[in-house]
Structures are given as C-alpha cells and as structure tokens.
Amino acid sequence: MILAGHGVIESGAEEQVRTLAERAQIPWPLRCWPGRFPCLALAQLGMMGMHGESWVNHAIQEADLLLACGMRFDDRVTGTIATYATKAKKIHIEVDPSEVTRTSRWTWP
Numbered sequence: 001m002i003l004a005g006h007g008v009i010e011s012g013a014e015e016q017v018r019t020l021a022e023r024a025q026i027p028w029p030l031r032c033w034p035g036r037f038p039c040l041a042l043a044q045l046g047m048m049g050m051h052g053e054s055w056v057n058h059a060i061q062e063a064d065l066l067l068a069c070g071m072r073f074d075d076r077v078t079g080t081i082a083t084y085a086t087k088a089k090k091i092h093i094e095v096d097p098s099e100v101t102r103t104s105r106w107t108w109p
Contacts, residue, residue, distance in 0.1 A: 001063040002028035003048065005071020007094065017069055026067070029056040049077040063088045070094060 004017050021028045029048040046053045048060060060066065066088045071077070078084040 001060060001066055001088075002026050003060070003066055003068040003071055004028055005069065007070020007096070009070075011070060011095070013070070027059065029060065050079070051076065060085050061087075066090045068092045068094075 002017060002021050004014075008014060008017050017028070020026070027045050029045040029052065045056045045059060048056045061084075063085055064087060066085055068091065070093070072094075073081075073084075075081075
C-alpha cells in the first residue's frame with residue numbers, strides 16, 4: 001500500500017505516485033488534501049487517519065507492505081504507534097531527515 005502525504009503534493013509528485021499505484025495496482029490512501037488526487041483512480045481508497053474513513057484505516061492495519069511517501073507519522077495517522085500496521089514491512093521515502101523514524105521503526109527508512 002502506498003501512503004501519500006503532503007510532501008508528495010509540495011514536491012509536485014502527485015502524477016508520479018498515481019502512475020506508480022495504477023501501473024503496479026497498489027492501493028493508496030491519502031494523508032491530506034484528497035481533492036488534489038482525482039478519486040477516479042480505482043486504487044485510490046480515500047483519507048486515512050483519525051479524520052479519514054474507517055475502511056482505509058482497517059486496510060492499513062492489514063497491509064503487508066507500506067510505502068510511505070512524503071508524510072510524517074503523527075498520532076492523527078497512527079493512533080497508538082505500538083499497534084500501527086504491525087504485520088507490515090514499512091518503507092519511508094522522505095526528503096526531511098527529521099521525519100524519518102521520528103515516531104515509528106521502519107523496515108527501510
């Protein structure tokens with residue numbers, strides 16, 4: 001599952017993330033600004049976190065791989081970090097080094 005955050009929008013990489021998700025048929029919830037990514041994409045799940053849809057959060061909890069792009073993992077996304085996506089390998093793609101491994105241990109930061 002691809003987790004796309006504000007950093008994707010700030011860097012102008014929306015199209016690249018959507019292309020990757022569609023070509024690889026990877027589901028992808030959003031951290032914020034759902035209107036910036038057209039919801040016409042079949043794999044686009046909706047918003048995650050405390051302000052998101054419950055089915056999206058359940059899908060994250062059951063994922064085997066999380067590819068996090070341009071997002072921080074604050075408590076509005078993860079809830080209790082000890083129980084967040086415990087089955088998943090996690091890869092964090094981030095240009096801001098202070099955000100990587102700030103709140104969670106990642107398989108590949």
